[in-house]
Amino acid sequence: MSAEIWAVVDIAGGRPSPQSLDLAGIAAGLAADAGLTAVAIVGQAADEAALTALARACARVTVLETGDRDPTPVARAHALATLAAEGTPAAILVSATGPGRELAGTLAGLADLPVLVNAEAVAWADGGIETTSSVFGGRLRSTSRADGPPVVLVQPGTRAPAAPAATAGSVTVRVVQVAAPGIDVLERSTAQGSPAVEEAATVVCAGRGAGGPDGVAAIEELADALGGVLAASRAAVDAGWLPYECQIGQTGKRANPQLYVGVGVSGAAAHASGMRTAKTIVAINRDPDAPMAELADLYVVGDLFEIVPRLTARLRERAAVTSSQS
Amino acid sequence: MRIVLLVKGVPAVGEERLDASGRTDRARLEPNGADEYGAEAALRLADAGLAEITVLTMGPAPAVDAIRKLLAIGARDGILVSDPALEGSCLRATSRVLAAALRKLEFDLVIAGADTSDGQGGVVPASVAARLGLPLVTSVTSFGGIGDGRIRLERRGPYGSETVLAPLPAVVTGSQLLGEPRYPSLRGIMAARTKPISTWGLAELGLDPSDPLLAPSTRLAAAAPIEAVRAGVRVGGAPDDAAAAIVDFLAARGYAS
Numbered sequence: 014m015s016a017e018i019w020a021v022v023d024i025a026g027g028r029p030s031p032q033s034l035d036l037a038g039i040a041a042g043l044a045a046d047a048g049l050t051a052v053a054i055v056g057q058a059a060d061e062a063a064l065t066a067l068a069r070a071c072a073r074v075t076v077l078e079t080g081d082r083d084p085t086p087v088a089r090a091h092a093l094a095t096l097a098a099e100g101t102p103a104a105i106l107v108s109a110t111g112p113g114r115e116l117a118g119t120l121a122g123l124a125d126l127p128v129l130v131n132a133e134a135v136a137w138a139d140g141g142i143e144t145t146s147s148v149f150g151g152r153l154r155s156t157s158r159a160d161g162p163p164v165v166l167v168q169p170g171t172r173a174p175a176a177p178a179a180t181a182g183s184v185t186v187r188v189v190q191v192a193a194p195g196i197d198v199l200e201r202s203t204a205q206g207s208p209a210v211e212e213a214a215t216v217v218c219a220g221r222g223a224g225g226p227d228g229v230a231a232i233e234e235l236a237d238a239l240g241g242v243l244a245a246s247r248a249a250v251d252a253g254w255l256p257y258e259c260q261i262g263q264t265g266k267r268a269n270p271q272l273y274v275g276v277g278v279s280g281a282a283a284h285a286s287g288m289r290t291a292k293t294i295v296a297i298n299r300d301p302d303a304p305m306a307e308l309a310d311l312y313v314v315g316d317l318f319e320i321v322p323r324l325t326a327r328l329r330e331r332a333a334v335t336s337s338q339s
Numbered sequence: 340m341r342i343v344l345l346v347k348g349v350p351a352v353g354e355e356r357l358d359a360s361g362r363t364d365r366a367r368l369e370p371n372g373a374d375e376y377g378a379e380a381a382l383r384l385a386d387a388g389l390a391e392i393t394v395l396t397m398g399p400a401p402a403v404d405a406i407r408k409l410l411a412i413g414a415r416d417g418i419l420v421s422d423p424a425l426e427g428s429c430l431r432a433t434s435r436v437l438a439a440a441l442r443k444l445e446f447d448l449v450i451a452g453a454d455t456s457d458g459q460g461g462v463v464p465a466s467v468a469a470r471l472g473l474p475l476v477t478s479v480t481s482f483g484g485i486g487d488g489r490i491r492l493e494r495r496g497p498y499g500s501e502t503v504l505a506p507l508p509a510v511v512t513g514s515q516l517l518g519e520p521r522y523p524s525l526r527g528i529m530a531a532r533t534k535p536i537s538t539w540g541l542a543e544l545g546l547d548p549s550d551p552l553l554a555p556s557t558r559l560a561a562a563a564p565i566e567a568v569r570a571g572v573r574v575g576g577a578p579d580d581a582a583a584a585i586v587d588f589l590a591a592r593g594y595a596s
Binding site: 087090110111112114115116117118119120121122123125126127128129130131143147148149150151152153154155156157158159160161163166194195196197198199200201202203215239247257258263264265271272282283286293294295297301306307308309310311312313314315316319320323324326327328331332 | 352353355356357372373376429430431434435438453454456457458459460461462463464465466467468469470472473474475476477478480491495496497498499500501502503504505506509514515516552554555556557558559560561562563564565569571572573574575576578579581582583584585586588589590592594595
């Protein structure tokens with residue numbers, strides 16, 4: 014039986030998350046390089062269109078039915094462990110989000126698998142998986158390998174290689190009984206603020222320099238004008254201006270966007286570990302010597318209350334001109 | 340209630356480096372920051388007479404300093420799992436060993452941090468829970484009442500807050516919303532010197548050092564420093580000019596439509 018590369022797909026509202034489509038593409042690229050079969054594994058209720066989209070990337074789509082439309086990451090990991098015990102995955106790719114870490118840790122514990130964490134690139138080399146990640150607060154780039162098929166946590170924002178030829182993958186349904194230790198959810202409330210900081214292509218981050226809700230509102234307008242997601246440094250969360258869900262950094266989320274704009278963010282090591290992999294970094298700060306100055310591609314020294322509204326207005330003006338021309 | 344705090348001894352943030360053998364230098368260790376939020380929550384339960392706290396750490400000898408710091412702020416005793424065979428151990432071996440240590444202990448709750456500042460994996464608590472067959476509740480923001488063998492917890496999921504009931508014993512990970520950890524008092528530091536710390540090797544845990552599942556399953560193939568690669572253009576001046584410069588910069592990189 015030929016070995017496989019698995020992509021564990023996250024479904025929300027019936028659709029795969031943008032990161033999951035990339036994960037499926039990464040699995041397909043690895044499978045092509047290794048001469049293996051790419052399999053997208055779906056463990057939550059998905060639309061027909063979602064399965065079709067996944068089947069275009071991967072040679073096979075396996076739908077794991079556990080009798081629960083939206084099982085917990087732990088329950089999904091139990092179902093995957095059952096499947097892994099029967100199959101021959103050469104690697105299992107999982108998104109390195111909070112729930113992804115829960116899933117990966119549980120799966121690795123149940124199936125006694127090695128774990129490679131925080132991959133910013135995944136390659137097939139010398140007959141095995143090789144991951145690249147930045148460690149020690151982004152001071153060191155490391156290349157890691159596993160002995161045996163690993164669970165690989167792939168950093169959100171990691172893109173699939175240039176699309177390989179579309180496949181017409183088969184979709185199969187597998188029913189799995191899961192006996193995960195259960196917890197009862199009594200109440201669930203959706204927080205304000207964006208859930209998508211980890212997956213956003215553009216992140217605009219408010220820091221201590223925002224000074225209060227007025228500053229944050231101006232930064233939110235800027236995020237809107239850039240089509241980005243509003244995030245916060247720890248100082249802005251501690252001050253109560255934005256919810257914890259928005260926080261980037263060591264004790265928050267790890268963003269890996271194309272564009273990061275930090276406004277009033279000093280860029281201390283704990284924050285930097287959650288954003289320094291951004292492709293382009295722009296910062297607006299009053300302090301000419303903040304650590305952010307070392308991280309940024311463009312570092313603007315000035316008063317954010319003066320600059321941000323002008324910047325937002327200019328971006329909106331430009332967008333209006335562009336759309337009237339098209 | 341008996342609480343086991345899972346704490347990792349880590350190098351100071353910003354001072355991590357590799358040693359001559361290509362492993363993280365662990366000559367000086369302190370408690371991992373993310374573990375301290377859960378420690379503070381546990382200490383508040385202990386303050387109220389509701390909990391006794393044991394600190395469980397796996398690591399080389401200097402990890403005892405991390406344990407000592409938690410004893411100084413109020414934990415009752417500590418266990419250091421340390422064995423030459425565990426040097427450079429991977430996530431798989433770590434969770435196997437911690438699970439084996441927990442099997443020897445009686446507890447109602449294991450509290451761990453969301454991730455570690457040196458490895459940033461964030462998978463060990465889930466692996467430990469899976470190996471022990473215990474429920475897992477991550478990103479806990481407050482501890483509620485206990486009744487009928489279950490504990491009420493508030494947590495933050497990826498999309499909002501949740502109130503959950505978990506059967507005990509359970510494994511939970513804390514979040515920064517539990518509050519800042521307290522500082523040790525001089526009296527606490529003195530008291531910590533006489534609090535018991537046990538050291539367990541693999542033999543005490545009934546584990547075989549030649550077990551292939553304890554050998555490192557992942558390895559560093561290469562490492563290179565990341566140079567400051569940013570172009571680092573600086574702009575100052577009048578707000579209008581600064582705003583225009585940002586727009587031009589974004590447009591040049593294709594970010595402004």
